[in-house]
Structure formats: C-alpha cells, structure tokens
Amino acid sequence: MDVSMYTEIISALSATMRVSTPLILAAMAGIFSERSGIVDISLEGKLLAGAFISAAVAAVTGSAWLGLGAAIVATMLLSLLHGFASITHNGNQVVSGVAINIIVSGMTVVLGIAWFHQSGQTPSLPNTARFMPLHLPGSETIGNIPILGDIYTKILGGHNLLVYVAFLSVALTWWVLFKTRFGLRLRAVGENPNAVDTAGISVAWLRYRAVLIAGILTGIGGTYISIAQNASFIREMSAGQGYIALAAMIFGKWKPVPAMFASLMFGFLDALSIRLQGVEIAGIGQIPVQAIQALPYILTVAILASFAGRAVAPKADGVPYVKER
Amino acid sequence: MRRQPLPAWADVILIPIINIALALLVAGAVIALIGENPFKAFSVMFQGAFGYAEGVGYTLYYATNFIFTGLAVAVAFHAMLFNIGGEGQAYIGGLGVALVLLAFDGMLPFWALLPLAIIAAMLFGAAWAAIPAYLQAYRGSHIVITTIMFNFIASNLMVYLLVNIFIVPGSMSPESRVFDSVAWLPSAHDFLARFGIDVAASPLNLSFIIALIAGVLVWLFIWHTRWGYAIRTVGFSEPAAEYAGINTKKIIMLTMLISGALAGMAGINEIMGVQHKLLLDFVAGYGFTGIAVALMGRNHPLGIVLASILFGALYQGGADLTFEMPNISREMVTAIQGFIILFSGALTYMSRPWLERLFGLFARTEATEEVPHGR
Numbered sequence: 001m002d003v004s005m006y007t008e009i010i011s012a013l014s015a016t017m018r019v020s021t022p023l024i025l026a027a028m029a030g031i032f033s034e035r036s037g038i039v040d041i042s043l044e045g046k047l048l049a050g051a052f053i054s055a056a057v058a059a060v061t062g063s064a065w066l067g068l069g070a071a072i073v074a075t076m077l078l079s080l081l082h083g084f085a086s087i088t089h090n091g092n093q094v095v096s097g098v099a100i101n102i103i104v105s106g107m108t109v110v111l112g113i114a115w116f117h118q119s120g121q122t123p124s125l126p127n128t129a130r131f132m133p134l135h136l137p138g139s140e141t142i143g144n145i146p147i148l149g150d151i152y153t154k155i156l157g158g159h160n161l162l163v164y165v166a167f168l169s170v171a172l173t174w175w176v177l178f179k180t181r182f183g184l185r186l187r188a189v190g191e192n193p194n195a196v197d198t199a200g201i202s203v204a205w206l207r208y209r210a211v212l213i214a215g216i217l218t219g220i221g222g223t224y225i226s227i228a229q230n231a232s233f234i235r236e237m238s239a240g241q242g243y244i245a246l247a248a249m250i251f252g253k254w255k256p257v258p259a260m261f262a263s264l265m266f267g268f269l270d271a272l273s274i275r276l277q278g279v280e281i282a283g284i285g286q287i288p289v290q291a292i293q294a295l296p297y298i299l300t301v302a303i304l305a306s307f308a309g310r311a312v313a314p315k316a317d318g319v320p321y322v323k324e325r
Numbered sequence: 326m327r328r329q330p331l332p333a334w335a336d337v338i339l340i341p342i343i344n345i346a347l348a349l350l351v352a353g354a355v356i357a358l359i360g361e362n363p364f365k366a367f368s369v370m371f372q373g374a375f376g377y378a379e380g381v382g383y384t385l386y387y388a389t390n391f392i393f394t395g396l397a398v399a400v401a402f403h404a405m406l407f408n409i410g411g412e413g414q415a416y417i418g419g420l421g422v423a424l425v426l427l428a429f430d431g432m433l434p435f436w437a438l439l440p441l442a443i444i445a446a447m448l449f450g451a452a453w454a455a456i457p458a459y460l461q462a463y464r465g466s467h468i469v470i471t472t473i474m475f476n477f478i479a480s481n482l483m484v485y486l487l488v489n490i491f492i493v494p495g496s497m498s499p500e501s502r503v504f505d506s507v508a509w510l511p512s513a514h515d516f517l518a519r520f521g522i523d524v525a526a527s528p529l530n531l532s533f534i535i536a537l538i539a540g541v542l543v544w545l546f547i548w549h550t551r552w553g554y555a556i557r558t559v560g561f562s563e564p565a566a567e568y569a570g571i572n573t574k575k576i577i578m579l580t581m582l583i584s585g586a587l588a589g590m591a592g593i594n595e596i597m598g599v600q601h602k603l604l605l606d607f608v609a610g611y612g613f614t615g616i617a618v619a620l621m622g623r624n625h626p627l628g629i630v631l632a633s634i635l636f637g638a639l640y641q642g643g644a645d646l647t648f649e650m651p652n653i654s655r656e657m658v659t660a661i662q663g664f665i666i667l668f669s670g671a672l673t674y675m676s677r678p679w680l681e682r683l684f685g686l687f688a689r690t691e692a693t694e695e696v697p698h699g700r
Contacts, residue, residue, distance in 0.1 A: 041469060085671035094407055094469055095620065096671035099663050102613060106659030107355070113654040114359035120654070243473050250467065288489070294481035297474040301456070304466035 012271045013155045017163055018229060020267030022047060022238075024166040025221035026245030027252065027259040028173045029214035035177065035254060036210030037190040037316040041097030042082055043218055044242025045104035046075045050222020052108040055122040055233035056115060058129040067129070067227055072219035078104070079215030080208075087207045090320030101242075109235050122226075122233040131160040131228035162224040169217060173256040186210055190314035193321040203321045218242075240297065247300040254314060262303075270296050329684035331677065341621060341628075341669060343676045345635075348664035355660065361650055373645025374638035380645070382513060382527025388630075388637030389529075389594045390415075392536040394615025395633055396543050397450075397588035399624040403547055404580040405560040410457060410472030411588040412612025413479030414450040418589020420483065421449030422596040423491070423501055423603035430505040438508050442597050443535075443590070450589015451582040453479060458581030462574040468581075476612070484605065491603055501603040510598040530598035532590075539590065540626035546583075556580050588612060610659065614640075617662045620670035636662070 050071040058067030085096035136157035252259030353363035401408035457471035487499035622628030643658035
C-alpha cells in the first residue's frame with residue numbers, strides 16, 4: 001500500500017467522525033422521542049434552530065459555551081411546542097414536525113437578517129468563540145508509533161469536545177433506556193401507553209420528558225454544525241441531516257448502538273464521496289459533482305427501501321394517547 | 326360548565342379563521358420582536374396583494390401554483406399519505422414541460438403544444454412520485470422521508486442538467502434557451518386586451534383557468550368515482566379497506582401518481598406561462614406551501630382555491646413588504662406558512678373546547694346538553 005493511499009484512508013476515517021457527530025446526536029434524540037411514542041420529523045428543524053441560535057449567541061457574547069446553552073434552551077422550547085401539539089392536543093405528529101421545520105427555516109433567515117444584516121448569515125466567529133479540536137493526553141509519545149499513533153491522534157483524537165459528547169450520548173442513551181426505571185417506563189409508553197396509564201404513571205409527563213431530552217440532544221447537534229464544524233451560521237445549513245438521522249434511527253431499529261453505527265456508515269459514505277470529486281474512475285469517467293452531492297440522499301432512500309427499512313417501530317409510535325373515560 | 330356542540334358552520338368556517346388569526350398573531354409578535362410595526366407590515370402586505378391591479382394579477386399567479394401543489398397534497402392526504410415531495414415533483418414536472426417545448430416549439434402550433442406539455446408535466450411529476458410511492462406500498466418505507474430525499478435529489482439533478490445539458494453554449498447562467506413565442510401560454514392582460522379590456526401586465530396566465538378546472542376534476546374524482554371512494558376508504562382505515570377487497574397497495578400507487586401529476590402541473594404555470602425557459606429553483610417553495618394550503622383548505626378543492634388565494638396574497642404582499650420594510654426579509658412568508666401549518670394542521674381543535682363553552686353560554690335558554698369533556 002502506498003503512502004498517499006494510507007493518508008487518504010486516515011483522513012477519510014477522521015472526517016467520518018466529524019461528519020457523523022450531528023447524525024449520531026439527532027439519531028439519539030429520535031430514539032428518545034419515538035421510543036416514547038412521539039414521531040419527530042422536526043429533528044431537522046431543531047438542528048437548524050440550534051445551529052442558528054448558538055452561532056448568533058456566540059457571535060454576540062464571544063462564548064461558545066453560552067452559544068451551546070442558548071441553543072439547548074431554544075431546541076427544548078421547540079420540543080415543548082411539538083409536545084404541546086402532539087401530546088396535549090393529540091395533533092398529527094408528522095404535521096406538527098413539518099410545521100416546526102418550516103417555521104425554523106423561515107425564522108432563522110428572518111432573525112439572521114434583522115440581527116446581523118448579512119443576508120441570513122451570522123458573523124464569522126473567532127476560534128475563541130468556537131469548540132476547537134482537543135489533543136488527547138499522551139499524543140506526543142503515542143503519535144510516534146506507526147499506524148497506531150495515527151489512529152490515536154487523527155481518528156480518535158484531534159476532534160472537538162462535542163464529537164466526544166456525541167459518542168458519550170450513545171452510551172448514556174443505552175444506559176437510560178435499558179438500565180433505569182425511567183427508561184423502562186419510557187419504552188413501555190411507546191409500546192402500550194394504556195398499560196402505563198393503568199399503572200398510575202402519567203403518559204403525558206413521560207412523553208414530555210422524552211421530547212425534552214430530544215431537544216437537548218438536537219441542541220448540541222445544531223451547535224456542533226455551526227460553531228464547531230463551521231465558523232458561522234449559513235442559511236439551511238442542516239441540509240437534511242435531521243432526516244438522514246431519522247433514517248439512521250430506523251436502520252438501527254430504534255436501538256442506540258446500531259443507530260450509532262448506521263450514522264457512522266452515513267458519515268463514512270459522505271466522507272468518501274467528497275474524496276471522489278474530480279477523480280477519474282475506470283470505465284465510468286469523472287463522476288459529476290451533483291451526483292456526489294446527491295449520494296447521501298440516494299443512500300438514505302436505498303437503505304429505507306432495503307430489508308432494514310422494514311424494521312418494526314414502537315407499537316404506539318405516532319399514535320396520540322386519548323384516555324378512555 | 327355547560328357546553329354546546331358546535332354547529333357545522335363554526336367547524337368549517339369559524340375554526341379555520343381562528344387558526345389563521347392565531348398564526349398571524351404569532352407572526353405579528355415576531356415582527357414586533359425584530360423592532361418593526363406589525364400593523365404597518367400587514368397593511369403593506371394587504372395593499373401589495375389587493376391594492377392595485379398588477380398586485381392582484383401577481384396574487385392570482387402565485388395562487389395558480391398553490392392550487393396545483395395544494396391539490397397534490399390533498400389527494401394524498403385523502404389516502405392518509407403525507408406527500409412532502411411536491412417541491413421535487415413540481416421541479417421535475419417543469420423539466421417535462423421544457424423538454425416538450427424545446428423539442429417541438431419550432432414545428433407544432435400552440436393548440437398541439439399545450440396538451441403535449443400538460444401530459445409531460447403530469448407524467449414527469451407522477452414519475453418523480455412513483456419511487457417513493459412504490460417503496461411505501463410494497464416496502465413500507467416512510468413516505469415522508471423518501472419524498473423529502475427526492476426533493477434533494479431533484480434539486481441536484483436539475484443543477485446537473487442545467488449546467489451541463491440545457492445551458493446555452495457561451496452563456497454563463499444555467500438556463501435553457503427561451504422557447505419560441507408560439508409555445509407561450511397567453512397572459513391575462515394580452516387575452517383580455519383582445520376583447521378591449523385593459524388590465525395591468527402581470528404573470529397571470531391561462532394556467533389559472535387550468536388550475537380551477539383541475540380543482541373541479543379532483544372534486545369529481547375524490548367524491549364521485551369508485552377510485553376516489555377507494556382512496557378515501559384506504560385513508561379512513563387501511564385494514565378495513567383491505568377487508569372490503571380493495572387492493573391497498575395499488576391504491577397507494579394510484580394516489581401518489583395523481584398527487585405527483587398535480588404537483589408537476591405547477592411547471593405549466595411557471596415554465597410555459599411565465600418564464601418561457603427552464604431555469605434553476607423556479608419552484609421556490611411552492612411545494613411546501615401546498616401543505617399549508619391543503620391543511621387550511623381542509624383537503625377540499627373549494628377550500629384549497631380560497632387558501633391558495635390567501636397564500637398568493639401572502640407571497641405577493643411579502644414581496645412588497647421586503648421592498649418597503651427592508652428589515653423584514655421575504656422568508657417571513659415562509660415562517661407565516663409554518664405557523665399556519667402548525668395552527669390549522671397540528672393544533673386544529675385547540676380552540677374547540679373554549680368555543681363549545683362560549684356557544685354554551687349563549688345557548689342557555691335553548692335545550693343544552695352536557696357534552697362530555699374531549700371529543
């Protein structure tokens with residue numbers, strides 16, 4: 001194997017980690033919400049809202065942490081709105097989610113132009129107002145070991161804090177869902193809310209907590225997109241990642257670890273496709289840029305269409321719970 | 326507390342009006358939040374939409390697109406399918422129109438071009454809906470996600486086609502050549518001028534009439550044909566439809582193909598009626614507006630036409646608003662659409678309990694009955 005091939009693989013894997021982060025966070029958000037029985041198409045809008053608010057607050061205050069906090073508050077408010085429509089008023093959950101996506105798509109530009117006068121963009125952030133790459137302890141010594149050193153410093157290390165938060169969220173999601181009483185009840189309310197209600201536990205309160213957790217996770221994901229992966233907010237910058245995360249969640253059968261691997265797979269294919277730009281492929285020739293840009297969306301459809309897309313959702317997913325009287 | 330069941334007119338007229346009012350109230354709050362006067366903003370919008378003849382023309386031109394995309398979403402809703410792909414289907418429908426006109430505008434007369442272009446718009450729109458429809462019917466893939474993905478794919482495909490294939494050699498902008506004027510739909514002002522009626526020039530054209538005809542046809546189809554009945558049955562209960570001997574998979578395909586064909590018709594208005602060439606992003610969100618229109622119009626063609634005119638006014642008024650008050654961007658209209666979808670789609674009956682109490686108060690003297698809480 002020649003050296004350039006080796007560095008290409010290392011950089012593709014490193015990019016995979018960065019591209020997958022918002023997908024993982026949004027997929028975990030989707031798992032919390034849908035395991036409790038609330039379909040959440042608004043992951044996309046929440047990522048976009050989180051990206052906008054964090055970039056706006058970081059630009060004004062100069063603090064990435066304040067940006068993150070504000071983004072989480074904003075996305076939790078959107079979750080409350082989704083909950084108000086789908087839990088309190090038994091509204092159509094998909095319609096509510098689409099409404100939130102369209103509201104956010106309009107509002108981020110309206111507020112962006114009103115506040116910053118840069119045709120919907122936020123000002124470019126200095127590094128001090130962003131989440132910057134961290135170096136893992138011992139990088140200097142371990143980095144010198146061939147292969148293993150590159151894996152440690154470039155694939156596992158060298159990312160910003162939020163990348164690690166995303167992977168931590170997978171472990172936490174698994175632990176909360178499968179090892180705590182709250183998680184047991186949350187899963188039960190997504191399968192059979194009637195039974196949970198009969199046991200004297202509030203269906204609505206459980207579902208509200210689930211969508212609020214989804215709000216926190218998407219707030220972190222949105223923050224990552226605008227002030228860690230990039231240095232400002234650009235209109236429509238979530239670019240369908242919320243929907244791709246939903247596909248990853250379905251592909252991962254509503255389970256945290258498989259959903260993480262599905263997100264990583266989407267991320268890897270994305271990282272790979274960027275490297276295909278301008279490359280001549282024997283027999284086909286150069287692949288058009290637009291085909292490469294469309295690839296994540298085509299793959300999403302392909303995966304939903306494959307046998308994996310037929311996975312069974314939680315039984316009460318998307319069904320409003322109306323108490324019998 | 327005594328409650329009165331709502332009369333039918335309150336359900337059909339009052340509740341939608343309350344929902345629009347709530348959406349505009351929130352929009353007004355947003356305008357106030359960015360430091361502008363909401364009353365002034367709304368009056369600028371109203372003036373822009375209805376205050377002068379040219380504005381009215383633009384309002385109805387936008388409404389034409391929304392009637393098509395709104396009918397598309399509504400037909401799918403009748404089978405409980407949520408087609409968010411109107412955006413992509415309209416885009417590809419426009420591609421079909423352009424292909425026909427570019428190929429035949431030098432040889433065929435207008436009366437032959439129009440039906441061909443309509444067939445192409447419908448076929449291409451339906452084709453773009455066909456794959457998500459098939460995957461929903463036969464593979465159980467979530468149609469909301471697949472249709473959204475097809476919007477993204479359509480957008481990339483059109484950039485590719487325009488930049489590499491349709492572009493006029495030597496030109497910098499990714500657009501096709503302009504069609505021969507024989508292939509242009511007659512505009513309202515030209516058409517009316519023939520009868521000596523003078524109206525201001527606007528993009529309003531014959532496709533507005535075609536859209537109204539489509540509305541009537543959809544009404545006949547959904548409520549007066551066997552297929553329409555089957556579609557509504559599937560929407561009401563898929564297992565029941567299956568039990569009654571309806572092939573639900575075929576009905577899902579049929580519904581989505583019709584839905585895609587209707588969305589594709591927006592290409593007739595935009596490409597054949599207004600732009601007279603194929604260009605990037607001519608759909609400009611009309612597919613998403615169709616969702617708001619269908620929800621507000623309660624999936625009924627008459628409601629959809631009325632809601633389309635309201636949204637046409639929003640679009641046209643919004644354009645004037647940005648001109649008059651530069652601090653409020655055009656995307657305000659997108660946000661208002663979102664609020665309307667929220668209130669009339671997801672929070673439809675939020676106001677009902679209060680209204681029932683209100684009607685209960687005024688109906689004390691009549692025989693009131695105790696209505697159990699909820700519905």
